[in-house]
Amino acid sequence: MSPSPLARAKDSARLLRSDLAAAGIDIPHSLALELVAHQRGAKDWNTLTATGGANLQPAPAQPPAFAPGVPVLRVVSAEVALGFYRDHLGFALDWAHRFEEGLPLYVQVSRGQTVLHLSEHHGDGSPHGVVWIPVADVRALQAELHSRPAPPRRPGVDTEAPGGPTLEVIDPCGNVLRFCQRDDG
Incomplete structure (x- = not known):
């Protein structure tokens, strides 16, 4: 059974917070949730949870980053x-x-x-x-x-x-x- 859209959004918030902490930027979990809600097209986290994650936009896909090749x-x-x-x-x-x-x-x-x-x-x-x-x-x-x-x-x-x-x-x-x-x- 795959995780619910809200569970995936919470996982995204944890990952965002962890990645930022690794870069020396500490944010509260509530801010990470708000940022993820915005990424998914919701006004805020409360709006996102009120819909149960229905009509969520998928997390934005990041194109792969390429550096110059070396022959x-x-x-x-x-x-x-x-x-x-x-x-x-x-x-x-x-x-x-x-x-x-x-x-x-x-x-x-x-x-x-x-x-x-x-x-x-x-x-x-x-x-x-x-x-x-x-x-x-x-x-x-x-x-x-x-x-x-x-x-x-x-x-x-x-x-x-x-x-x-x-x-x-x-x-x-x-x-x-x-x-x-x-x-x-």
């Missing part, structure tokens, strides 16, 4: 890939993890808001993956890459690429990075 690029040698990502592309090494000596390396690199994971693990990512990275000024990035001492590549900018001018770089492991100056028009 995992398969690399044969993290050492070789790190040299390229740090020295040529200007990424910073955030952290590196290896379960024990001799096992594959897994690292995180970042530059600005772009975060990438580079993995030597065979099950992570597919060789020759592609990552599309928006940039504010693709020509400035091109100039920066060309100014590096002995750049391994001197990429051009494709002005006809979908989405806007794009500079494509291939890392030493065959992964493709497409830096695109968005054309939102």
